[in-house]
Amino acid sequence: MQKDTLLQSLYRAAATFVYVVLVVSVLSNAEWIFKGEEDEFLIPIFMLLLFLISATITSVLVLGKPITLYQAGDRKGAVTFLVATVGWLAVFLVAVGVILAVR
Numbered sequence: 334m335q336k337d338t339l340l341q342s343l344y345r346a347a348a349t350f351v352y353v354v355l356v357v358s359v360l361s362n363a364e365w366i367f368k369g370e371e372d373e374f375l376i377p378i379f380m381l382l383l384f385l386i387s388a389t390i391t392s393v394l395v396l397g398k399p400i401t402l403y404q405a406g407d408r409k410g411a412v413t414f415l416v417a418t419v420g421w422l423a424v425f426l427v428a429v430g431v432i433l434a435v436r
Contacts, residue, residue: 341398342414346421349394356387395419 359366395418403411 338410338414338417342417343421345394345398346418346425349391349422350425352387352390352394356383359383395422 396415399411399415399418402408402414
């Protein structure tokens with residue numbers, strides 16, 4: 334694998350990880366952010382919109398470049414980039430798992 338592919342896939346995986354951390358931070362502090370108010374109508378709307386936006390953002394970060402490469406005819410490069418990005422995400426997952434296990 335090319336060094337450039339590894340670095341670009343690392344950047345995209347890291348951006349995805351940072352985005353996940355930001356969403357978790359919002360959700361973890363939701364009671365404080367929303368002043369503990371319970372709105373049985375707006376909260377589900379907020380959560381569903383957050384889910385849809387998150388799915389879109391993470392899809393673009395993980396799948397955007399491989400789809401572009403595939404459409405440009407570089408099928409091997411697309412698969413390599415996708416596997417590298419998912420591999421980096423797996424590294425982040427294991428790192429978080431280790432941190433949880435050690436605590």
